Amino acid sequence: MSSPFSFKLQHSHGLARAGVFTTAHGEVKTPIFMPVATQASVKALSPDEVTALGAQIVLSNAYHLYLQPGVQQVHELGGLHQFMGWPKPILTDSGGFQAFSMGSLRKIDDSGIRFRSHLDGSEHRFNPQLATENQQGLGADIIMCLDQCIAHGVSKREVKVAMERTHNWALECYQVFNESAGPESQALFGIVQGGAFPDLREESAQVITGIPFQGYAIGGLAVGESKEQMYEITAQVAEHLPQDKPRYLMGVGSPEDLVEGVARGVDMFDCVLPTRVARNGALFTPEGRVDITKRRFSQVNRPVDQDCDCYTCRNFTAAYLWHLFRAKELLALRLASIHNLRFVVRLMERMREAIINGSFDSFRGEFNDTYRPTNAVARQEHKDRWLESRSA
Amino acid sequence: MSSPFSFKLQHSHGLARAGVFTTAHGEVKTPIFMPVATQASVKALSPDEVTALGAQIVLSNAYHLYLQPGVQQVHELGGLHQFMGWPKPILTDSGGFQAFSMGSLRKIDDSGIRFRSHLDGSEHRFNPQLATENQQGLGADIIMCLDQCIAHGVSKREVKVAMERTHNWALECYQVFNESAGPESQALFGIVQGGAFPDLREESAQVITGIPFQGYAIGGLAVGESKEQMYEITAQVAEHLPQDKPRYLMGVGSPEDLVEGVARGVDMFDCVLPTRVARNGALFTPEGRVDITKRRFSQVNRPVDQDCDCYTCRNFTAAYLWHLFRAKELLALRLASIHNLRFVVRLMERMREAIINGSFDSFRGEFNDTYRPTNAVARQEHKDRWLESRSA
Numbered sequence: 001m002s003s004p005f006s007f008k009l010q011h012s013h014g015l016a017r018a019g020v021f022t023t024a025h026g027e028v029k030t031p032i033f034m035p036v037a038t039q040a041s042v043k044a045l046s047p048d049e050v051t052a053l054g055a056q057i058v059l060s061n062a063y064h065l066y067l068q069p070g071v072q073q074v075h076e077l078g079g080l081h082q083f084m085g086w087p088k089p090i091l092t093d094s095g096g097f098q099a100f101s102m103g104s105l106r107k108i109d110d111s112g113i114r115f116r117s118h119l120d121g122s123e124h125r126f127n128p129q130l131a132t133e134n135q136q137g138l139g140a141d142i143i144m145c146l147d148q149c150i151a152h153g154v155s156k157r158e159v160k161v162a163m164e165r166t167h168n169w170a171l172e173c174y175q176v177f178n179e180s181a182g183p184e185s186q187a188l189f190g191i192v193q194g195g196a197f198p199d200l201r202e203e204s205a206q207v208i209t210g211i212p213f214q215g216y217a218i219g220g221l222a223v224g225e226s227k228e229q230m231y232e233i234t235a236q237v238a239e240h241l242p243q244d245k246p247r248y249l250m251g252v253g254s255p256e257d258l259v260e261g262v263a264r265g266v267d268m269f270d271c272v273l274p275t276r277v278a279r280n281g282a283l284f285t286p287e288g289r290v291d292i293t294k295r296r297f298s299q300v301n302r303p304v305d306q307d308c309d310c311y312t313c314r315n316f317t318a319a320y321l322w323h324l325f326r327a328k329e330l331l332a333l334r335l336a337s338i339h340n341l342r343f344v345v346r347l348m349e350r351m352r353e354a355i356i357n358g359s360f361d362s363f364r365g366e367f368n369d370t371y372r373p374t375n376a377v378a379r380q381e382h383k384d385r386w387l388e389s390r391s392a
Numbered sequence: 393m394s395s396p397f398s399f400k401l402q403h404s405h406g407l408a409r410a411g412v413f414t415t416a417h418g419e420v421k422t423p424i425f426m427p428v429a430t431q432a433s434v435k436a437l438s439p440d441e442v443t444a445l446g447a448q449i450v451l452s453n454a455y456h457l458y459l460q461p462g463v464q465q466v467h468e469l470g471g472l473h474q475f476m477g478w479p480k481p482i483l484t485d486s487g488g489f490q491a492f493s494m495g496s497l498r499k500i501d502d503s504g505i506r507f508r509s510h511l512d513g514s515e516h517r518f519n520p521q522l523a524t525e526n527q528q529g530l531g532a533d534i535i536m537c538l539d540q541c542i543a544h545g546v547s548k549r550e551v552k553v554a555m556e557r558t559h560n561w562a563l564e565c566y567q568v569f570n571e572s573a574g575p576e577s578q579a580l581f582g583i584v585q586g587g588a589f590p591d592l593r594e595e596s597a598q599v600i601t602g603i604p605f606q607g608y609a610i611g612g613l614a615v616g617e618s619k620e621q622m623y624e625i626t627a628q629v630a631e632h633l634p635q636d637k638p639r640y641l642m643g644v645g646s647p648e649d650l651v652e653g654v655a656r657g658v659d660m661f662d663c664v665l666p667t668r669v670a671r672n673g674a675l676f677t678p679e680g681r682v683d684i685t686k687r688r689f690s691q692v693n694r695p696v697d698q699d700c701d702c703y704t705c706r707n708f709t710a711a712y713l714w715h716l717f718r719a720k721e722l723l724a725l726r727l728a729s730i731h732n733l734r735f736v737v738r739l740m741e742r743m744r745e746a747i748i749n750g751s752f753d754s755f756r757g758e759f760n761d762t763y764r765p766t767n768a769v770a771r772q773e774h775k776d777r778w779l780e781s782r783s784a
Contacts, residue, residue, distance in 0.1 A: 039719040040712075046723060047707075069690060069715045077693050077711050085707050298461060301469050315439075315477050319469050320432075323461045327431040331438060333722060 005141070005187035005214045007246045013360040015238065015265040018352045021215075021246050023089040023141035024185045025081060027056075030246060030267040031351055033253060033344045034059040034091060036275065039068065040084040042341075043275050044334040047085045053310060053342040054349065057088060057141075059270040062134045063095025063102070066124075067117050071137040079139035091270070092140035093250075094131040097149045099124070108148060110165055128172035132188075136180060144217065145173040147191040152224030159195035166193045166219075167207045174211050187214035189248060192237050196225050201233055205240035216241045217248040218266070222257075231260050238265035255284060255347055256373045259364055262351050274344050278336035281325045284343040288372035292336065297322040310342035311335075397533070397579035397606045399638045405752040407630065407657040410744045413607075413638050415481040415533035416577045417473060419448075422638060422659040423743055425645060425736045426451040426483060428667065431460065432476040434733075435667050436726040439477045445702060445734040446741065449480060449533075451662040454526045455487025455494070458516070459509050463529040471531035483662070484532035485642075486523040489541045491516070500540060502557055520564035524580075528572060536609065537565040539583040544616030551587035558585045558611075559599045566603050579606035581640060584629050588617050593625055597632035608633045609640040610658070614649075623652050630657035647676055647739055648765045651756055654743050666736050670728035673717050676735040680764035684728065689714040702734035703727075 004024045011018040019030045035042045035050055037058045042050050050058060065074060077083045080090055096113060100106050105116040105123060112127030126134075128146045135143035146169045148162040170190045177188045190213035194200030209216060218237045221230045234249060241247050246267045252258070253271020261269060274284070281293040285305045290297075292304065303313035304321060312321070312335040324332035347367075354363035396416045403410040411422045427434045427442055429450045434442050442450060457466060469475045472482055488505060492498050495507030497515060504519030518526075520538050527535035538561045540554040562582050569580045582605035586592030601608060610629045613622045626641060633639050638659045644650070645663020653661060666676070673685040677697045682689075684696065695705035696713060704713070704727040716724035739759075746755035 039715075039721055041716060041719070041721045041723045044722040046703075046726070064719075068719050069711070073690065073711075076691070077709065083709075083712055083715075085712070298465065299468070311438075317469065317475075319461070319465075320475055320477070323431075323475075324433060327433070327456075327460055329431055329433040330436040330722065330725060331433045334438070334726075 004185065007215070007244065009243060011356045013355045013358055014263070015235075016262050016351070016355045016360045017265055017267055018355040019246065019267060023057075023187065025087060025089045025141050028089055029056065029352060031258075031262045031348050031355075032056060032268050033258060033348045034268065034270040035341050035345075036061075036270055036272045037084065037086070037090075038272070039064045040074075040080060042337075044279070044330075044337045045341075049311070049334075049338055050086070050341070051088070053338055054345040055088075055341065057091060058086060059091045059093060060084075060138070060140065061095055061098060062092045062131065062138060062143075063098035063126075065092075065138055066095060066134050067119055071134045075137045075139070081139065089142070090140040091142040092135045092138055092144065094126070094135065094144045094146045096126055096131060096146045099126050100149070108165075110168065112146070128169040129176045132173045132176040133180075136177075136186065140186065142187045142189060142215065143177075145170045145188065145190050145213075147193055147219055149193065149220045149223065150195060152196065154195070156195070156197055156200070159193075159197060160200060163193045163195070163200055163204050166191065167204065170208055170211055170213075174213065189213055189215040189217050189246075191217040191219040191250070192241075193220045195220060196229050196233060198233070198236055201237050202240060205237050209240065209242060213245070215246040215248060215268075217250050217268075219250045221249065222251045222271075227257070227260075230257070231264065234261060234266060235264040241265075253344060254373065255344060255371055256368070258344060258347055259351065259367050262348075262355075263360070263364055269348075274340035275337045278340040279333045281332075281336065282340075282374075283321075283336055284340050286370055289374045292318065292321050293325045295322075304339060305343070308339065308342065309346070310339050312339040312342075396577065399607070399636065401635060403748045405747045405750055406655070407627075408654050408743070408747045408752045409657055409659055410747040411638065411659060415449075415579065417479060417481045417533050420481055421448065421744060423650075423654045423740050423747075424448060424660050425650060425740045426660065426662040427733050427737075428453075428662055428664045429476065429478070429482075430664070431456045432466075432472060434729075436671070436722075436729045437667075437733075441703070441726075441730055442478070442733070443480070445730055446737040447480075447733065449483060450478060451483045451485060452476075452530070452532065453487055453490060454484045454523065454530060454535075455490035455518075457484075457530055458487060458526050459511055463526045467529045467531070473531065481534070482532040483534040484527045484530055484536065486518070486527065486536045486538045488518055488523060488538045491518050492541070500557075502560065504538070520561040521568045524565045524568040525572075528569075528578065532578065534579045534581060534607065535569075537562045537580065537582050537605075539585055539611055541585065541612045541615065542587060544588065546587070548587070548589055548592070551585075551589060552592060555585045555587075555592055555596050558583065559596065562600055562603055562605075566605065581605055581607040581609050581638075583609040583611040583642070584633075585612045587612060588621050588625060590625070590628055593629050594632060597629050601632065601634060605637070607638040607640060607660075609642050609660075611642050613641065614643045614663075619649070619652075622649070623656065626653060626658060627656040633657075645736060646765065647736060647763055648760070650736060650739055651743065651759050654740075654747075655752070655756055661740075666732035667729045670732040671725045673724075673728065674732075674766075675713075675728055676732050678762055681766045684710065684713050685717045687714075696731060697735070700731065700734065701738070702731050704731040704734075 131146035194204040248268035300318035354360040399413040497508040523538035586596040640660035692710035
């Protein structure tokens with residue numbers, strides 16, 4: 001293939017890996033966290049800010065862009081990079097997950113997904129060919145196969161059907177991709193499914209890695225299973241993925257999960273969590289998340305995280321952030337998003353450094369000793385607040 | 393007085409004036425537009441962006457800051473400049489107008505204003521002494537007398553009562569101000585009232601300029617009178633204001649009003665209009681306001697205003713702004729606010745240059761030939777949309 005895409009594994013420490021991949025829009029050093037620009041904008045941030053906080057690549061969503069402003073529209077305006085003013089690498093998700101989870105019709109069979117737009121109820125269809133062509137039209141550097149992600153807790157039979165469908169679609173996407181002009185500037189990643197069933201995961205990893213994609217993703221996690229299950233399946237799938245291709249754990253991005261994912265050999269992550277919880281006032285610190293809207297911050301005349309080098313922490317006090325959230329000022333959402341993204345991007349930078357230095361194990365140990373993951377109760381509270389603010 | 397505040401009139405062209413005033417936080421070249429940071433934040437913008445778009449001074453509101461986070465709170469956190477990360481000059485309004493227009497109780501008599509917080513219904517009181525002390529506690533460079541601004545259309549008797557009260561309060565504010573430590577770092581401006589009655593305006597101008605304030609404001613305009621009336625009263629009052637002090641037309645800031653205000657001898661302006669209409673998608677161009685949410689912008693692959701040097705126009709197309717507004721992305725509000733503020737700040741810069749060059753008359757003529765003010769219908773539509781979005 002004539003794609004400019006290539007991956008080089010540079011160092012490893014245990015299962016943790018440091019590498020670099022090259023795209024038509026530049027290099028990306030792994031392990032990497034990709035901020036999410038669902039609708040061609042990382043919520044509340046300008047491209048300059050996303051660059052300044054150290055992001056090397058962003059993820060955008062083909063479902064949303066297909067509906068608004070439309071693939072053809074973005075294509076005619078010069079492609080996604082030019083449209084959103086982001087000259088660095090972009091990865092697009094196929095949109096299958098969103099079509100199935102956000103649309104109101106949502107019929108899925110072997111031929112694809114029929115769904116209604118969450119915006120205007122109009123009816124649409126995705127199948128492997130259309131999903132691939134959509135992403136080719138948008139022009140991201142890395143595009144994803146259409147897959148069927150299934151909720152946690154359904155029967156093994158259903159998971160198996162979705163997995164086999166995902167395999168068939170993967171092959172179809174691969175064929176469409178290679179028969180088009182796509183490969184010259186894009187890379188296509190395959191996605192392993194199989195729910196929480198080790199035997200299905202193994203089967204899926206074997207089938208998907210049997211297709212020579214330029215990278216491999218672990219899909220269908222962080223959908224309701226326990227963290228322990230997620231870590232186990234990640235480790236199990238990673239074991240079956242080739243060493244010489246990047247590995248991408250989809251939809252995962254809490255600080256503790258990033259560390260544990262890297263420890264199990266994952267190179268790439270994306271998640272809306274850092275920006276979504278930021279907009280609710282939950283800010284990452286080395287000790288865990290804090291809720292900046294609590295009155296105890298009203299008098300704190302120093303940054304939220306004194307060790308942080310982000311724009312927010314270098315320029316504003318916790319007391320000012322508290323005020324901005326209380327006063328419902330838009331700047332609050334931005335400053336909080338910058339901080340949380342910088343926190344996870346810097347975490348990835350430090351892990352890469354530790355892998356290269358051979359000190360990843362002790363880094364991981366220290367991180368886990370210090371960082372207290374948000375417990376399930378607080379997570380649910382944040383989720384409720386988010387759902388509430390969405391329905392408002 | 394030992395205040396560092398001074399004003400120097402540098403040039404004039406007809407009645408239009410170019411000058412400079414000096415504060416404890418630096419110089420401000422006039423004529424000037426002051427972006428409004430009601431709650432210690434210019435809505436949607438960071439201090440860096442406000443600086444980058446050329447603003448030299450911002451206005452903040454003592455009513456809002458008194459209620460949230462509180463004057464004492466801001467004072468203890470180092471004062472308003474440090475709190476909001478804005479090292480340049482700040483002017484605070486006394487908050488009397490907001491106490492009377494936003495509070496739900498709103499009792500006013502010669503001793504002051506009683507009001508209920510629009511946030512939690514708690515009862516509060518402003519009088520000349522408290523209003524002055526609040527602003528001293530916040531630490532702005534320029535603070536305003538407590539005044540009574542009255543709606544357009546009320547009887548002359550009522551306007552006269554409010555005016556005379558304003559005069560008494562002005563004297564009281566002056567006395568409180570001069571008996572305190574304030575003058576060492578702050579300047580106090582008086583406010584002329586008198587509604588749309590020329591004889592009252594003349595009387596008010598004489599009484600207020602009889603008190604040696606460091607600057608004089610024209611209050612009580614842009615409250616419902618016609619533009620012609622506003623221009624006439626502005627001209628009439630300005631005639632009675634001393635040449636050697638800055639003149640400030642409060643709450644005025646549409647592009648055409650800025651030009652006409654400068655033409656009548658005004659040096660300073662503030663208004664939420666540029667940022668408020670921006671958040672509804674109304675963007676200034678040399679030909680007038682456009683509504684970026686209209687579909688005709690969806691394919692416009694160039695900046696909204698090709699002549700504009702703002703961050704938004706240098707980096708993003710009208711089509712992308714259209715998309716961001718359609719997709720309800722937060723970045724839309726910011727990019728639109730940056731553009732509109734830069735538009736008015738640049739308009740002031742160009743007027744200053746024209747005054748210095750002796751070409752203000754032709755500048756004004758060309759501007760008025762090209763710029764089509766938003767008509768009353770469109771203005772009402774924007775107001776409705778704003779009210780709607782507030783109640784949502």
